[in-house]
Amino acid sequence: MxxxxxxxxxxxxxxxxxxxxxxxxxxxxxxxxxxxxxxxxxxxxxxxxxxxxxxxxxxxxxxxxxxxxxxxxxxxxxxxxxxxxxxxxxxxxxxxxxxxxxxxxxxxxxxNPIEVIPNNLIEYIDYYIKYKENYPSVVLIRKINVLKKKLERFQINRNAPILIKNVNKRFKLEFSDYCEREKYSRITIQRDFAEVKTICLDARSKGIETSLELDKLSFPREKATNIFLTFDEIKEIENIDKDKLTESLENAKDWLIISCFTAQRISDFMRFTKEMIRIENGKSLIEFTQKKTGKIMTLPLHPKVIEILARRNGDFPYAISDQKYNDYIKVVCELAEITQTVIGSKKIEVENDDENEPKIYRKVTKEYRKCDLVSSHIGRRSFASNFYGTIPTAYLIYVTGHSTEVMFRQYLGKSNKDLALELTNYF
Structure with a gap:
């Protein structure tokens, strides 16, 4: 046996x-x-x-x-x-x-060299996940499968299979029109099509025929509305009257502050424990592996984080689910009176022509209270935005884990024009 x-x-x-x-x-x-x-x-x-x-x-x-x-x-x-x-x-x-x-x-x-590789885009997605060189994370697999279901609905709508070789300019226009009718935002359409193009390029590397137009296909990059908490707003969160906070809100508040000074995703900071901390040359460092990228990270702990740990006898706040965290920090920011009206995107229910179909939720960009736009990602963006220009960009990129400065600038929404204007401050 x-x-x-x-x-x-x-x-x-x-x-x-x-x-x-x-x-x-x-x-x-x-x-x-x-x-x-x-x-x-x-x-x-x-x-x-x-x-x-x-x-x-x-x-x-x-x-x-x-x-x-x-x-x-x-x-x-x-x-x-x-x-x-x-x-x-x-x-x-x-x-x-x-x-x-x-x-x-x-x-x-x-x-088995005679294995047949699918030339249908939807079928190839399963092959892409299975044989991807670096096995994709659970989060990435979930995102790709959401795209796959969207493409399945699109394929039914167009009443024709989606062959990889036919992902061309005409396909791009068809897909864009369909997504707009389904009330998806332009940013969502842009992101989905970029993933489709990545999958098709992978198929090309496996010998599958692709369109000659594929390399030049893209959507104009729309500038996202980036919401972040300023240092003053973080201070307001710190100073919330304790009588207004339940234990759960106090716990979420501390996590929010920690995220603003570590720049990590919720999948990483919500796993922080005191066992990850070590002291070197009198400095407190935390070492962990990023869940999304697999990178081993060693970060110095900001004094604000050390202050929270000291108040909690060296422990991090207790872990909670992503959904509860997102719900609680909206309340925390409302208690801190971060309620000014700003332009942002929020997933809301949109009108469905068929009453018998499930409810439809889409991201809608318009004016909202800032506290209603706060989500788990805001700490990461707040760190990058608040320290940009005061800490060398190379250090910021190391902390956030972006691969290149170009990606980091895109993350912050910084164009070449923005950089040129900021450069004048140094002249």
């Missing part, structure tokens, strides 16, 4: 799991136990593997999603190895055999 186990055998904070195949080979006069090990492509954090993979998530969506992802990957590889074992003689099994079979699992096109 053969069994497969997965082990975390690295000193790093994030690593790929080791696979251990154990089996007993019986002959007429004796039984011999064999153990072979090899590397899988299942990457997890040490903290998750040692502390979170078997616990009940208690409503923590991030932990639950990670448990599902890792369990699915491990079970699939486990079944594959056992199937290979049963089609092989025990004498042929070695460490090299195990590693080769695992490599074949992750690269089936090498083992």
């Amino acid at each position: 053969a069994t497969v186990h997965f082990l975390y055998r690295s000193v790093r904070s994030k690593a790929k799991l080791e696979v251990r195949l154990q089996h007993t080979h019986k002959t007429d006069d004796k039984a011999t136990n064999y153990i072979w090990t090899a590397k899988a492509q299942i990457e997890v954090t040490k903290d998750f593997w040692s502390k979170q993979r078997k616990i009940k998530s208690k409503g923590n969506v991030d932990i639950s999603n990670e448990q599902t992802r890792v369990n699915n990957l491990c079970n699939a590889l486990d079944n594959f190895i056992i199937d290979c074992f049963h089609t092989t003689t025990p004498e042929a099994i070695t460490k090299d055999w195990l590693q080769t079979e695992i490599n074949n699992y992750y690269n089936p096109q090498i083992k």
Whole structure:
């Protein structure tokens, strides 16, 4: 009988799991136990593997999603190895055999070169997710699948399959018109089409025919309305009368301030624990792995964060779900009287012509109270906006984790004209 186990055998904070195949080979006069090990492509954090993979998530969506992802990957590889074992003689099994079979699992096109790659865009999306060079995060998979469902509805509407080779200027106009009729914002249409183009370019790299127009297809980039909290507004949040705050609101308030001075996504800062903190040369640093990018980050803790930890006996606030956090911080900002009217985008229910169909929600850009536009991302944007121009951009990019300065400037909504005007301040 053969069994497969997965082990975390690295000193790093994030690593790929080791696979251990154990089996007993019986002959007429004796039984011999064999153990072979090899590397899988299942990457997890040490903290998750040692502390979170078997616990009940208690409503923590991030932990639950990670448990599902890792369990699915491990079970699939486990079944594959056992199937290979049963089609092989025990004498042929070695460490090299195990590693080769695992490599074949992750690269089936090498083992089966006649595999047919879909040329239909919707079908190719599943192939794209399965064979993407760097396995996409749970968040990215969710976004791509949302796009896939939108394309499925579009395909039904146009009553014709969407072939990758036909993603051209005409397709772009058709897709744009359809999305506008469905009341999607221009920014959403632009983002979705950019993802479609990325998927088609990946298909081209696999030998699938694409349109000659593909490379030049794009939508004019619309400037997003970037909402952030100024230093004065953060101060107002700090100074909210404690009698107005419940324990839950106080907890969310502290997380909001922490996010404004660490610039991290909610998927990262909501996992912060005091065990991640270390002291070097008298400075407090926190080390963690970004969930979206897989980057190992080491950040200095801002005095505002250290002040919150000191008030909480060295502990971070307790973790809550994304939805509760988004709800609570809107109330917190309202209590801080951050209620001025600003232009922004908010997902609201729009009119549905068919009363029997589910409600439709779309992002609508208009004037709202600023506190109603606050969401989990505002801390990250507030850090980048508040410190831009006072801290060297290279340091800001390191903290936010953007790959290039161009991406960072796009994130802030800074055009070349904005940079030129800001440069005059230094002349």
